[in-house]
Structures are given as C-alpha cells and as structure tokens.
Amino acid sequence: MGIHRHKPNSHPFPRPGQVLRHLAAGVAAVLFVLPLYWAWVASLRQPGLPPPRTVEWWPAAPAWSNYLEIFRLVPMARYLLNSLLVVAVAVPLTLLVASLAGFGLSQLPAALRRRLFTVTVLLLMVPGMAVWLLRFRILQWLGLIDTLWALIVPALAGGSPLFVLLFFWAYRRVPDEVYESARLDGAGPLTLWARIAQPLAWSTTAAVAVLAFVLYWSDFTSPVLYLYRPESYTVAVGLQILNQMDSTNYPLLMAGAVMMALPAIALFLLVQRFFLRDLTISG
C-alpha cells in the first residue's frame, strides 16, 4: 500500500483522483475475490442435494464435514504429501537452474545472446502435448516411470523457458559496467551471479517461485501420463477423481478445490512483499 508515498506532490488529503483509484482497485479486488468466495461457499453446501438454481451467498447449514469427507473418500492425505514432496524438491531446483541459465544468457556476447534468446522464445511456443511421448520414453529409459521423480526431473531443465527469460530480463537490468568492474576485481561467474545479480533479482525470484509452485502443484497431465499407482498420485489427480462424481456431490469437489488453492494463496501472501518492494524500487 506504500505506492502513493512515491508520487510527487503528494497531498495530505485524498484527492478525487486518488479516491477514484482506490475505488477502482476495490472493485477489481472484489471481482477477483468473488470466485474464491463462491468456491468456498459452494464447498460448504450439503452434499447429496441437487445443485442450487441461483447464487447462494451463504449455505443454510454449512457442512464443514465436507473437508473431512474428501479425505475419507479419496486418499487425499497421501496425495497432499506427494504433491508437497514434489514442490519441495522441484521449486528450489527450478529456481536454481532457471536463474543460472538466465544469468548465463545475460552474460553472453550480444550476437549469441540474441540467437539463444530467439531459441528460448521459440521453445516457449512448443505446446506441452508435443513432448508427452518423448518425455515418456526418456523417463522410461531412466526407469523413473511411476515414481515421483517423473514429476520432478523437468525442474532440471528450469521448469519452463518462461522462467529462464524472466531471470534473463531481471539480470539484464543491471548495467554491464557493474558486472565489468566486479570482473576486474577478480569475481568469477558464480560470484557475479551470487553477489551481484541475484541480490538485485529477489522480486523476480519470488515471482518465479510462485509460478513454479503453481506449475508443479496444479500439474495434472504429468501424473496422469507417468504415474500408475494410486499411492503416488498428487492432489491434482485427487481433485479430478472428485470431479467424476455426480452433480449432487459438487460441494465435495469444491472443498477439494479450495483445499488445493489454499497453499498457492498462502505462498502468494507470503512473498507479496517482494513484489511490492519491487514496485517501490522501480517507482
């Protein structure tokens, strides 16, 4: 909320423009929060009833037991544990690989950098579907089919070309002279990355962390393709199982959806100060 502090000629009393802006922000916030609220309300409806015909703002008798029922119906605790294991390993790994790759890209001579940049952007356009089979073959060859590693190993490639590009842009914002002078002082590439580049890119790191978390957390296709044993399934698969139930059990599906969304929301709230700090810096 510290944004308007940096506005020049800031007035002690709110001006009409400011009031309007806050009003607009409030409306936007409501628009984004409303679906979450609706999902939460829908998750508290009694299961076994026909779906409501109008919007329900609050259920007559909130069924909090829905949140326990989903753990009874499908092995959700196991799925949660598996998902947590995957993100606990894959997200830090993604951050490390993507930031190193982005840094490497940023330090290349201009001609080569442009070429690799183009390749990275092109890779971004490859639909995920195109790599399903090849990935299956590779995982099969590595003996990782039907293990959680099948969901983790893409992190070794930085998770997504987008993450590499985000880091690249962040590191390019640092003037070349800064790197130059550090190099003259005898700093090696890793030192440059760790001491100069990375400390200036915390907001990007936070953003990529959230994006990578959501990528692995909500990945449904990979577990469906590469995992067979129900013991190794993740929450996304659990949600899809709940989704197969008939419309009278949608409250249970919504309970699963809310439960699955909570960690992502919590993570965002946790790292949002990094985004806001970035606004402060660049503002």
Add this chain to the structure above:
Amino acid sequence: MKARSPLALLLPAFLLLGLVLPLAGCGPGESPAPQGQVSFAVFGDPAELAAYQSLVQAFQARYPDIQVELRHVAGQSDYQRQLVAAFSAGAPPDVMLLSYRRVARFASQGGLAALGPYLEQSVLLREADFYAPALDAFRWKGQLWCIPQNVSSLVVYYNRDLFDAAGLSYPAAGWTRDDFLAAARALTKDLDGDGRIDQYGAGIEPSLMRLAPLVWQNGGEVVDDPNNPTRLALDSPPALAALQWLVDLQVREHVVPDAVAEEAEASETRFMNGTLAMYFQSRRLTTTFRSITAFEWDVAPLPAGARQAGSLHSDGFCMAAAARDKEAAWALIEFANSAEGQTLLAATGRTVPSLRAVAESAAFLDPAQRPASSRVFLDVVPTLRALPPVSTWPSIEETANREIERAFYGQATVEEALATMLELTRPYFEQAAGR
C-alpha cells in the same frame, strides 16, 4: 504393495518373478495355477473405484500367486490419453477397461490380444452365458477382443410426480413417438407466466449415440455397411427423418431446453430438481438419481418407432498383446466376468450385468432399490445394436456430435449440418480403411 519406495519400484517386481518362476509347474499331474504380475487399468468415480478394489481383493484371495496392480484414472478422456501414451511407449497395462467403441482403435494397431481362444477353453465362463449383443460388440475382424462387463442401453427416466400432476399415464412398453411428444408437450410449462419456460417435457443430449437408435428404429443405418463401413449413411430418407425428429424437439416443439437454457442449467440437473419430466440416459445415472427424495421416478423403454431398436452401451475387459503373464491376465479377466466378479461390480448400481444369471438376480433386480422397472434394461437387450467397429470411430463420433449439436440448437439447418458432417468424417473412414 503400499510401503514400496517410489524409486525402487521395478526391483521387487523382478525379484518376485525370479522367486516365483522356478517354482512354477512343480505339482505333478495338475496344471499349475497362473502366477505373475498383472497391471489392471480402469476408469470411474470413487464408488466405481471402490467396486474395482473389492474385485481385486476377492481375486487375490482366490489367486494368491498373482499380484494385481490396480491403475485408476478418473476421467474417460484422461484415461484414453494415458492409454495412448502407454501403448505408444510400448508399456500398456496388461488388462484394461475399454468401451466397445474404442476397441477397434487399439486392436487395429496390434495392441490387444484376441480373447476368443481363452473364452473357448474357460471352465468358468461360457459364451452362451452372456447376452449376445454385448459380446458381439467386442468382435472385430473376426476376433473377440474383450469380455464385456455390462450391457447398458438408452432408456427414458421419467418423473412420476409430474406425470401424476398433469393427469398423464406413465410411459410403458409399446408407447410410441406420438405418445412421447404428446406427453412432452403437456409437460412443458411456463409456470409463473413470465413468457419463459420453467419446466421442460424432455431432455436429450444431441449426439450420434442418442441419434443412432432413432435411425435404426426408422429402418435406417448409421453407416453404409455395418460390417465394412466406408461412410456415414445419415443422408438416407429414414435416417434423415430421425435426425429431423430429434432436431424438431428443440427447434420446432421447444419441449427440450435450448442452448441458453441448457447452458444455464443442464438437463440432468433440471431432472434432479424436478423441472424436467423425461430424460434420455443409460443406466449410468441410476446411482445419482437414487439420491432424489423430492419425487418418485422410474424408467421406461425408448418410445417405439417403425422397428424395435436400442443403442448398446458396454465396456469390456481387454488384454494387451504385450502382457507378460497372459495366463495371469486372463485369470483376472475371467474372474471379473464370473458371476462372483460381476455381482461385486453390480453393487455400484451403475452397471447392467452382461451375464444373464447375474442380471436376473437380486444383484441387479433388487426390488428394494429404484428404479422399480429395472427389468426394462433387460427387456430391451434383444433389440440392442452396436455402433460399428472402426478404428477412427472416436473422431468420427466427435465430429458428428458437433454437427448434430449445431442443428439441434438451431445454428444450422439439418441439411447443412448433415453435409458438413459427411464431408468432415470422410477422411476418418479413409484413414481406417487404409489400415
């Protein structure tokens, strides 16, 4: 099975094989019981999964030397995706559940093992014990590919209370399309006088699967030659009349929800809310509708056309050609389709057992369970027909469905939709014939 670490998955499998194989065939004079590992892939919601789990449990108790690894993907399309990927990579599940409409697709690429010879030698199963239409649907190129677990079909679920309130007699065997239309008109109502319909007489999904029985009842065909299909034959006068009749329910009679109304509240939900009187569906919805407490409902056969015909809905257990322990895989398929296995699966209420003995038993015809007229599902079995086995059928059906939907919701004339449908499905038939 539960304590296995994710990394060391394959190791126990090999160890186990190494231990088990040398012991095989020691009993002198008696044929050795099948042994080995079987992966078993199924789809379905949690209740169906529970039924498959109890099936596997009962099987393991009977065959302690066979380890079954149950694989489950909830949604049909995700399940297909996993199967295609696993087949392409050469690592399919040993036993899998497939709709008969998808069997040719996998069999045509050499993915499945023919099961005819196994069935012939089986002591537990006899061909004559199954309803013939179900078994026949799984034949392709002269071979039997899967053993059907169910023989469901399209029926009309109806709200008895709405019929009572309108003073109409309930639909029953022998009712005609005119009877149906008269009831649908009488039951379509604008209850609060705001000019918008609040209660619909009927609900039917605009799809080839729903259109097919209407075509057959008219004496038409869905494809030109059921044994060697080369094109959709929906442009013949009887087939065209069937399509026109289906489309008119929406476009002319307005007795079913239009596109906007369907989007606002699906027909299935409307039926459950008591605002839609007759809903066309297979056995699948029975379990869901059993949760209805606000009104009484039952099922009736399809309204009769010039001939008797219905459309088969059936899934079967199939064996991968790449299965390592084929005897063990067959033992599982055999057990799943024995009276014991089918009784376990019938407990969900979703299936119409394909074994006569089980279908006629209380496992299916439980008088304490709705619908009261469950027998309707069995009475129509002799009239059931299957859609033709074409390797590209899923794509053909998808394309046809899109066009039927356009006509049904008045976005294209029947003629336009039909022309587009024939044009767009032709390449799929050519592709199938090229194999």
